[in-house]
Amino acid sequence: MNSNQEQNKPEGCDIINRATSGEYKYGFTSEIDTDIIAAGLSEDTVRRISELKGEPEWLLEFRLKAYRYWCTLTPPEWAHLRIPPIDFQAISYYAAPRRKKAPESLDEVDPQLLDTFNRLGIPLHEQKALSGMAVDAVMDSVSVKTTHRERLAEMGIIFCSFSEAVKEYPELVRKYLGKVVSYRDNFYAALNSAVFSDGSFVYIPKGVRCPMELSTYFRINAAGTGQFERTLIVADDESYVSYLEGCTAPMRDENQLHAAIVEIIVEERAEVKYSTVQNWYAGDAEGRGGVYNFVTKRGLCRGDYSKLSWTQVETGSAITWKYPSCILAGEGSVGEFYSVAVTNNMQQADTGTKMIHIGSRSRSTIVSKGISAGRSENSYRGLVKVAPGAADVRNYTQCDSLLLGSHCGAHTFPEIDVANNTAVVEHEATTSKISEEQIFYCNQRGIPTEEAVALIVNGYAKEVMNKLPMEFAVEAQKLLEITLEGSVG
Amino acid sequence: MKLTQALGQYLELYRASKCSTTGALARLNRLAADAMPAAIENYKANATEPYETRLAAMFAPDYGVNINRVDIPADIAASFRCGVPQLNSLLVVVANDIFHATDSLSKNMPEGMQVKSLRDDLPEEAAAYLFESIKPAYPEVLANSLMAHDGVYIHVDRGIDIEKPVQIVNIFSSPVAMLTPRRVLIVAEENSRVRVLLCDHTQNSDVQHLNSQVVQIVAKAGAQVELYDIEESGAATNRVNTVFADIHKDARLVLNSNFLHGGVSRNEFIVNLEGDGADANLSGLGICADKQMLDTRVTLRHNCRHGNSRQIFKNALYDEARGFFGGKIIVEEGAEHTDAAQTNRNIIVSEKARMQTSPQLEIYCDEVKCSHGATTGQLDERAMFYMQTRGIPADEARRMLTQAFMADVVDNISFEVLRQRLHILVEKRLSGAAGSCETCATSCRGAN
Numbered sequence: 001m002n003s004n005q006e007q008n009k010p011e012g013c014d015i016i017n018r019a020t021s022g023e024y025k026y027g028f029t030s031e032i033d034t035d036i037i038a039a040g041l042s043e044d045t046v047r048r049i050s051e052l053k054g055e056p057e058w059l060l061e062f063r064l065k066a067y068r069y070w071c072t073l074t075p076p077e078w079a080h081l082r083i084p085p086i087d088f089q090a091i092s093y094y095a096a097p098r099r100k101k102a103p104e105s106l107d108e109v110d111p112q113l114l115d116t117f118n119r120l121g122i123p124l125h126e127q128k129a130l131s132g133m134a135v136d137a138v139m140d141s142v143s144v145k146t147t148h149r150e151r152l153a154e155m156g157i158i159f160c161s162f163s164e165a166v167k168e169y170p171e172l173v174r175k176y177l178g179k180v181v182s183y184r185d186n187f188y189a190a191l192n193s194a195v196f197s198d199g200s201f202v203y204i205p206k207g208v209r210c211p212m213e214l215s216t217y218f219r220i221n222a223a224g225t226g227q228f229e230r231t232l233i234v235a236d237d238e239s240y241v242s243y244l245e246g247c248t249a250p251m252r253d254e255n256q257l258h259a260a261i262v263e264i265i266v267e268e269r270a271e272v273k274y275s276t277v278q279n280w281y282a283g284d285a286e287g288r289g290g291v292y293n294f295v296t297k298r299g300l301c302r303g304d305y306s307k308l309s310w311t312q313v314e315t316g317s318a319i320t321w322k323y324p325s326c327i328l329a330g331e332g333s334v335g336e337f338y339s340v341a342v343t344n345n346m347q348q349a350d351t352g353t354k355m356i357h358i359g360s361r362s363r364s365t366i367v368s369k370g371i372s373a374g375r376s377e378n379s380y381r382g383l384v385k386v387a388p389g390a391a392d393v394r395n396y397t398q399c400d401s402l403l404l405g406s407h408c409g410a411h412t413f414p415e416i417d418v419a420n421n422t423a424v425v426e427h428e429a430t431t432s433k434i435s436e437e438q439i440f441y442c443n444q445r446g447i448p449t450e451e452a453v454a455l456i457v458n459g460y461a462k463e464v465m466n467k468l469p470m471e472f473a474v475e476a477q478k479l480l481e482i483t484l485e486g487s488v489g
Numbered sequence: 490m491k492l493t494q495a496l497g498q499y500l501e502l503y504r505a506s507k508c509s510t511t512g513a514l515a516r517l518n519r520l521a522a523d524a525m526p527a528a529i530e531n532y533k534a535n536a537t538e539p540y541e542t543r544l545a546a547m548f549a550p551d552y553g554v555n556i557n558r559v560d561i562p563a564d565i566a567a568s569f570r571c572g573v574p575q576l577n578s579l580l581v582v583v584a585n586d587i588f589h590a591t592d593s594l595s596k597n598m599p600e601g602m603q604v605k606s607l608r609d610d611l612p613e614e615a616a617a618y619l620f621e622s623i624k625p626a627y628p629e630v631l632a633n634s635l636m637a638h639d640g641v642y643i644h645v646d647r648g649i650d651i652e653k654p655v656q657i658v659n660i661f662s663s664p665v666a667m668l669t670p671r672r673v674l675i676v677a678e679e680n681s682r683v684r685v686l687l688c689d690h691t692q693n694s695d696v697q698h699l700n701s702q703v704v705q706i707v708a709k710a711g712a713q714v715e716l717y718d719i720e721e722s723g724a725a726t727n728r729v730n731t732v733f734a735d736i737h738k739d740a741r742l743v744l745n746s747n748f749l750h751g752g753v754s755r756n757e758f759i760v761n762l763e764g765d766g767a768d769a770n771l772s773g774l775g776i777c778a779d780k781q782m783l784d785t786r787v788t789l790r791h792n793c794r795h796g797n798s799r800q801i802f803k804n805a806l807y808d809e810a811r812g813f814f815g816g817k818i819i820v821e822e823g824a825e826h827t828d829a830a831q832t833n834r835n836i837i838v839s840e841k842a843r844m845q846t847s848p849q850l851e852i853y854c855d856e857v858k859c860s861h862g863a864t865t866g867q868l869d870e871r872a873m874f875y876m877q878t879r880g881i882p883a884d885e886a887r888r889m890l891t892q893a894f895m896a897d898v899v900d901n902i903s904f905e906v907l908r909q910r911l912h913i914l915v916e917k918r919l920s921g922a923a924g925s926c927e928t929c930a931t932s933c934r935g936a937n
Binding site (some may be wrong): 078080388401403404405406407408409410411412413414415416417418419420421422423424425426427428429430431432433 | 536537822823825835837838839840841842843844845846847848849850851852853854855856857858859860861862863864865866867
């Protein structure tokens with residue numbers, strides 16, 4: 001291509017070029033003092049974490065039980081993933097930004113930390129004023145700054161870091177912790193239960209509609225630290241909350257392990273909407289580095305007519321192992337799962353959902369869009385289970401895969417288990433590539449191939465993108481384009 | 490019981506007894522015995538498959554094996570009641586696992602075709618195909634190979650079109666619990682065509698029986714092989730059936746499997762599309778009642794360009810019946826212009842019936858068109874209502890709608906006589922006739 005043509009290219013293409021040639025945009029390390037426990041995992045490590053965080057006895061017992069159980073387990077191998085062996089003794093299980101006292105205003109927050117957020121495009125000041133969101137910014141493991149607390153507190157809403165919740169609302173935490181995801185659930189859930197560092201706790205009281213979108217930015221920061229987040233959301237009767245989780249991580253050469261747990265409890269007629277944009281470092285084009293994202297996310301629709309909706313846009317991580325699920329125990333409860341998973345280069349993703357119908361007249365919808373490019377592997381794995389006593393259950397599942405390139409893989413592994421004769425369960429899956437005609441049509445109208453691909457992919461994912469809250473939708477769309485750059489030959 | 494014990498008992502039996510086979514079968518037995526320990530060691534059952542159809546459970550009972558080749562008398566005429574009366578076929582009867590050629594076979598054998606026992610002298614090529622079935626991933630095939638003492642070998646010469654179908658009638662007859670290893674090898678040379686119909690019948694329906702069957706199909710370039718299978722055995726007869734098919738350039742496979750009556754039936758179809766333009770059409774229906782169980786697994790591998798495959802499997806589950814469908818389409822790297830579609834539809838009729846479905850796609854190539862669909866539900870309430878308003882009683886309406894539901898599997902059968910007969914068999918089965926074949930015994934005998 002000569003320089004003349006290059007200049008004539010529309011502006012949009014420039015962004016793509018910059019990003020294609022550029023390194024991971026969010027790859028930098030802030031130099032903030034951190035308290036790190038020496039690498040390794042033993043009962044002493046667990047005790048030390050608990051001690052550092054000043055936890056009550058019952059929580060230490062919970063961690064120890066989980067640790068002892070974890071010792072009896074081996075990592076799961078059933079996923080369609082090639083996971084290099086992980087040395088769990090080489091990981092440091094605790095890193096906390098050091099601070100002398102709790103900051104009372106934004107001015108007291110470490111300026112370098114604020115700078116980190118600014119470079120991420122999340123200016124805390126502006127966000128507070130402009131978006132009206134409450135941001136509980138999680139830097140590594142300890143919550144540094146929480147805004148809008150007062151406004152929420154007036155309505156009786158609790159939105160704080162997990163460690164704060166343990167101190168201030170121990171009864172609530174004790175009542176709900178581990179009730180949806182038991183420490184015996186799986187290998188990574190047991191690991192998280194033993195060493196979880198911090199996370200968010202949300203409680204919406206009866207009849208309250210949360211006036212703003214609750215948001216937490218997770219960010220892995222210290223070198224060689226695993227991050228073990230724990231999120232617990234409780235929506236009491238007839239309440240509503242929309243929760244956003246967004247992630248970016250700095251560039252690393254060695255792999256980082258992230259094993260989080262998200263537990264959600266939805267009571268009668270309550271509704272929880274949980275949205276995620278995940279863009280952790282995916283490793284370079286050769287598959288070096290990148291985050292291992294092994295997450296257990298599950299919600300229990302305990303009350304009748306409760307509703308839980310998961311929306312996720314997964315573009316990052318070297319390996320993703322994640323199945324946000326709904327246990328639909330309440331009568332007429334509703335579960336939804338909308339997902340876009342994009343993999344490029346050497347990324348691997350095995351993601352999907354489980355819809356467990358226990359309550360009569362419960363309904364669920366699954367829409368999963370997988371996009372694979374480069375040499376990546378992208379799998380949808382799902383389960384729809386209808387218990388014998390659940391009458392008139394309805395499920396609709398659609399999972400589509402789009403292949404961009406001849407060296408990538410797109411797989412679908414759904415399980416449907418129906419033990420009731422009144423259930424109607426449908427599953428549909430298609431796999432295809434972008435058709436030559438579509439590209440040709442765009443080219444004809446002066447849209448270069450790479451942009452055309454971005455356009456078509458965005459259209460393909462629109463059904464899911466539309467479910468995202470406004471703030472996320474824009475970011476997610478950009479992410480989608482950036483992730484796929486360089487994938488069109 | 491662990492798989493080591495379940496299959497190990499047969500390995501011990503093999504080692505303890507003096508081998509009665511010679512030639513290719515003896516070698517097959519030996520190869521299987523050698524491969525078995527490692528295969529058992531490395532075997533991992535799929536975590537989601539039902540307990541009842543796991544290999545460890547299916548092979549667990551202490552079945553007898555007819556190692557000494559005692560010819561247990563089977564009253565062929567009395568027990569064989571063919572479900573397809575007008576069929577003018579080349580008939581082979583396999584009583585337990587012993588090959589019996591019939592008059593209709595020896596008198597009418599067309600030119601360019603061989604149908605004989607695997608105990609006869611086999612060409613080297615055929616023996617090599619038998620040995621190819623020794624794959625560590627399939628311990629059930631190893632168990633069969635270990636004990637295989639007989640079987641059916643069908644060979645069609647190049648360019649020969651066999652109009653008459655070959656009908657293999659499997660009859661089980663034994664006073665004691667027994668495992669019967671059955672084998673079928675079908676080799677169709679270039680541009681030939683052959684149709685094979687397999688039926689399962691039980692004479693002593695109260696005796697526990699395991700039918701271990703391995704069918705191998707080789708369709709060379711441009712050949713067409715059709716295999717139809719009707720299972721109408723007793724409730725105590727379980728089946729572990731594995732079908733391997735290699736389809737070469739521009740060859741075509743039609744595989745149709747119908748479960749009308751039986752015990753626990755596990756059927757695995759492993760189809761490889763090896764040559765460009767290869768085509769596979771798989772279909773099956775299951776009508777399961779009481780505590781019957783039908784487990785269907787498909788692994789369809791597209792390893793060629795311009796491959797085409799269609800699958801349709803339908804089940805209706807009554808009483809406490811259970812169904813499992815595990816379908817996998819694999820599209821290998823470089824298998825461009827693949828067109829693959831899979832459909833699995835199920836009706837659950839009673840409260841205690843259960844259906845598990847796992848349709849899977851594994852795709853490593855971008856120039857493909859692949860889809861699968863699975864549904865589990867009931868008959869359309871509105872259709873039921875419509876029929877009732879026209880004076881059709883609910884039971885009758887339900888039967889008619891279920892029959893219509895099954896119709897697209899049956900209509901898919903190009904084999905005219907069989908299609909018509911299956912329509913009737915399905916109708917009979919749906920109206921509650923347990924062994925529908927028995928009722929047509931009289932019309933059958935005349936035909937043979």
